[in-house]
Amino acid sequence: MDTRQRSVLKAVIWNVIGLATMAVVGLVATGSLALGGKMAVINAALGLSMYVVYERIWAGIGWGRAHG
Template identity: 70%
Template sequence: METRKRSLLKAVIWNAMGLAMMSLVGLIATGSMAVGGAMALINTAIGLTLYIIYERVWAGIRWGRHV
């Protein structure tokens, strides 16, 4: 079973990578670092929250596990 700490760390690392990529995409799409950065921060905040919930739900599902 995943611990909450492990789920959180995985989510933070995954979202840090996503933040970097989304910042670049936002900059390219808008031509503005401020707008691109704001888009990336909003996306990361939403993504991090949903990923943590998703991981915790799956941590409680026994289906497909070998113990």
């Protein structure tokens, strides 16, 4: 089982990747770096929160884990 600190660090790193990706997608979709950046920040904040919850739920589920 991952520690909470590990889950949070994984989520932060994943969201940095997502933030950069969403900023580019937002820029391409809107033509505006400012609007694309705002979309990316909102997406990252929501994504981070949901990912941490998701990871913690799965950390408590033993199904599919190899033991030994």
